[in-house]
Amino acid sequence: MVKRRGFIFQGSEIYGGYQGFWDYGPLGVELKNNIKKEWWKKMVYGREDVVGIDAAIVMNPKVWEVSGHLSAFTDPLVECKVCHKRFRRDTFDEFSKSVTGVGNVALKKEYLDAFICEDGKPHPKDKLTKEKTFNLMTEVFLGITEPKEKAYLRGEITQGVFVNFENVVNSSRVKIPFGIAQIGKAFRNEITPGNLTFRSREFEQMELEYFVKPDEKKSQETFEYWKKERLGWYTSLGIKKEKLRFKDHEPEKRAHYARYATDLEYEAPFGWSEFEGIHHRGDYDLGKHKLTYKDKETNEEYTPWVIETSGGVDRATLFFLVDAYHEDGERVVLKLNPKLAPYKVAVFPLLANKENLVNKAKGIYLELKLLFPTCFDARGNIGKRYFAQDEIGTPWCVTVDFQSLEDGTVTVRDRDSAKQERISIDKLPDYFQNKL
Numbered sequence: 001m002v003k004r005r006g007f008i009f010q011g012s013e014i015y016g017g018y019q020g021f022w023d024y025g026p027l028g029v030e031l032k033n034n035i036k037k038e039w040w041k042k043m044v045y046g047r048e049d050v051v052g053i054d055a056a057i058v059m060n061p062k063v064w065e066v067s068g069h070l071s072a073f074t075d076p077l078v079e080c081k082v083c084h085k086r087f088r089r090d091t092f093d094e095f096s097k098s099v100t101g102v103g104n105v106a107l108k109k110e111y112l113d114a115f116i117c118e119d120g121k122p123h124p125k126d127k128l129t130k131e132k133t134f135n136l137m138t139e140v141f142l143g144i145t146e147p148k149e150k151a152y153l154r155g156e157i158t159q160g161v162f163v164n165f166e167n168v169v170n171s172s173r174v175k176i177p178f179g180i181a182q183i184g185k186a187f188r189n190e191i192t193p194g195n196l197t198f199r200s201r202e203f204e205q206m207e208l209e210y211f212v213k214p215d216e217k218k219s220q221e222t223f224e225y226w227k228k229e230r231l232g233w234y235t236s237l238g239i240k241k242e243k244l245r246f247k248d249h250e251p252e253k254r255a256h257y258a259r260y261a262t263d264l265e266y267e268a269p270f271g272w273s274e275f276e277g278i279h280h281r282g283d284y285d286l287g288k289h290k291l292t293y294k295d296k297e298t299n300e301e302y303t304p305w306v307i308e309t310s311g312g313v314d315r316a317t318l319f320f321l322v323d324a325y326h327e328d329g330e331r332v333v334l335k336l337n338p339k340l341a342p343y344k345v346a347v348f349p350l351l352a353n354k355e356n357l358v359n360k361a362k363g364i365y366l367e368l369k370l371l372f373p374t375c376f377d378a379r380g381n382i383g384k385r386y387f388a389q390d391e392i393g394t395p396w397c398v399t400v401d402f403q404s405l406e407d408g409t410v411t412v413r414d415r416d417s418a419k420q421e422r423i424s425i426d427k428l429p430d431y432f433q434n435k436l
């Protein structure tokens with residue numbers, strides 16, 4: 001469906017694709033942009049204590065050396081000597097603990113790789129190679145003299161915020177506690193990309209770094225506050241509450257920078273899966289970059305602590321799609337929150353061969369299009385058009401019929417209830433604006 005309707009395409013598909021890379025089609029880009037817009041509205045415009053930045057993807061390689069990513073941003077890689085599959089040792093161990101037989105459990109592709117040998121049985125434990133640390137940073141080579149200089153595509157967007165900490169403090173009016181928000185691409189040379197966009201090599205993150213004065217109790221309260229805020233944001237946009245849960249990281253699973261951490265997980269068709277992390281990074285990063293904060297009122301100087309909310313735009317897009325997908329007999333309905341729906345309104349003439357109906361509908365379409373993403377459809381019969389709009393999640397369909405030509409009203413059909421109302425054409429902009 002995501003391919004047929006133009007949400008997500010395999011990257012470089014005509015050349016056989018490229019593992020871990022995906023392209024967003026005409027509807028996918030709208031959905032993804034809407035998610036980012038709603039996030040920015042809530043996290044930046046909706047607050048007095050957060051400002052945004054947009055840092056470069058490639059940074060001075062020193063940043064990654066100092067942040068610990070070149071030595072510690074790794075996954076444990078092993079190979080099965082029988083089938084030569086390579087996978088993460090931790091995934092194998094985690095999965096071995098929880099599953100005794102493979103059965104017909106819907107599995108994440110990475111679990112399949114990590115668990116199942118070519119004979120369909122688990123990889124024999126004694127036939128795994130010794131664990132190697134595999135660095136996830138993606139190398140790039142720059143410059144005109146040989147050997148070219150090695151740099152990295154950022155493995156997380158976070159460091160761009162830390163290295164600009166002083167710039168932001170000096171150029172804006174922020175005072176601790178405050179946050180810096182950012183949305184942008186990150187790259188990881190993942191061992192087992194898969195499950196559509198869930199684990200990609202190029203993906204987008206939406207992150208907030210929230211700086212607080214060092215204080216154990218208060219920073220824990222801030223951590224809990226952000227957990228609640230982030231969960232609330234997803235449910236306010238329609239994700240079912242029972243499909244969400246927090247999973248705290250065991251100390252040995254925590255990233256090298258985290259004091260403590262929890263994952264916001266969604267119950268995907270392939271099992272509970274992380275799509276946002278809330279991390280207490282303490283003074284790890286600012287400390288490493290030797291950056292401090294000076295309180296202008298008290299002259300006190302200290303290294304702030306950081307609470308981070310780190311969401312994946314692609315994973316959120318995937319889970320908003322999965323969560324919204326409903327089958328009702330033959331009919332597929334994508335019950336996306338109207339704020340996220342690629343098109344808000346579709347306009348149809350009742351009959352495609354009646355010029356006066358088509359012209360009237362075109363006029364309404366062109367007017368609404370200036371206000372919200374609107375599409376026009378005159379193909380097939382009205383039932384087919386509803387069917388197609390339901391499948392892409394368009395919340396409202398406007399039909400121009402013969403009565404419209406007489407009294408200036410149209411029918412508006414609601415996607416979820418399939419109920420129809422007659423509305424006067426001049427009231428349509430307000431009607432949709434209020435609903436949105």
Ligand code: ATP
Nearest residue numbers: 190198199200203205274275276277310311312315
């Ligand atoms: P995982 O355990 O699944 O590898 P992670 O704990 O390494 O994820 P973080 O480093 O906390 O992930 O990154 C924050 C967010 O960035 C994740 O919650 C996820 O939404 C997104 N993300 C991380 N890696 C990928 C990826 N390979 N593909 C798509 N999104 C990703």
